[in-house]
Amino acid sequence: MSFDVHVHPWTRDFMKKNGPIMKACDFFKLDVDKLPGSTEQILEEMEASGVARAVILGQDTSATRNPAFRNYTLRNDEIAAMAAGSKDRLVPFAGVDPNAGSGAVKELKRAVRELGMRGLKIHSSANSVYINDRKLMFPIYEYCQEAGIPVLLHTGTTGLGDTEIRYSKPELVDEVCTAFPDLKVVMAHFGWPWPEVTLAIALRSPNVFIDVSGWKPRYIPQSVMPYLNGILQDRFLFGTDYPMLRHKEWMDDFKASLEPKLKPGVSEKLLSGNAKRLFA
Numbered sequence: 001m002s003f004d005v006h007v008h009p010w011t012r013d014f015m016k017k018n019g020p021i022m023k024a025c026d027f028f029k030l031d032v033d034k035l036p037g038s039t040e041q042i043l044e045e046m047e048a049s050g051v052a053r054a055v056i057l058g059q060d061t062s063a064t065r066n067p068a069f070r071n072y073t074l075r076n077d078e079i080a081a082m083a084a085g086s087k088d089r090l091v092p093f094a095g096v097d098p099n100a101g102s103g104a105v106k107e108l109k110r111a112v113r114e115l116g117m118r119g120l121k122i123h124s125s126a127n128s129v130y131i132n133d134r135k136l137m138f139p140i141y142e143y144c145q146e147a148g149i150p151v152l153l154h155t156g157t158t159g160l161g162d163t164e165i166r167y168s169k170p171e172l173v174d175e176v177c178t179a180f181p182d183l184k185v186v187m188a189h190f191g192w193p194w195p196e197v198t199l200a201i202a203l204r205s206p207n208v209f210i211d212v213s214g215w216k217p218r219y220i221p222q223s224v225m226p227y228l229n230g231i232l233q234d235r236f237l238f239g240t241d242y243p244m245l246r247h248k249e250w251m252d253d254f255k256a257s258l259e260p261k262l263k264p265g266v267s268e269k270l271l272s273g274n275a276k277r278l279f280a
């Protein structure tokens with residue numbers, strides 16, 4: 001049974017009030033009327049595609065100056081409540097806004113200790129903060145390392161409108177891994193268009209994982225394949241980026257295009273084994 005590490009618990013109504021997300025829908029060529037009407041739909045769609053568990057991602061732009069992200073925050077209490085009703089099928093990741101400074105660390109501590117959040121998600125481009133910002137990001141990483149929770153970082157380009165890629169370049173993760181060698185980091189979307197940089201960082205840093213979300217499996221770059229099938233086979237994680245890609249779409253494409261190319265055992269590691277190790 002598979003474990004999706006990258007799900008946004010968004011509904012159509014939430015998406016419609018966020019210009020940057022609607023621009024992402026254009027980017028992914030999504031029909032707005034087919035977007036999820038409720039958060040319960042996540043569990044239904046997972047069930048129908050044999051996906052046993054999923055990480056649901058928080059997001060917080062409450063202290064970010066970019067006005068396009070005014071309606072973008074999903075409160076940690078909401079994320080925790082969704083997970084609480086899911087019989088452990090949904091694994092909650094907190095969102096905090098690094099621009100809040102010490103308030104971000106305080107909220108993260110509350111989310112972990114009081115709400116039982118199991119990790120953190122940061123989308124640096126949405127927050128207009130560099131991944132390697134020593135003042136705003138490093139105190140957050142320090143707490144994650146100490147608490148033993150993974151941080152999932154958006155890396156590479158983004159479909160989100162009204163943002164800049166420069167904050168999320170995968171090369172910035174190298175400095176983080178050097179400063180926090182015990183921190184578990186997930187580099188989302190293999191950092192495209194810099195997948196080789198992402199691979200190099202994972203080769204240097206044993207606690208780096210790479211999620212393949214946001215891409216139909218058939219489009220995973222050729223340069224990534226030998227690593228997925230070889231030396232980094234213990235580090236790749238299945239993710240959809242729901243609702244930008246839906247579970248059935250991803251799984252059908254995986255079975256038709258990618259699974260036949262994987263060496264024995266690699267499919268199981270990608271779909272669930274590595275995610276279990278992420279939380280070990």
Ligand SMILES: [Zn+2]
Nearest residue numbers: 006008214241
């Ligand atoms: Zn995403």
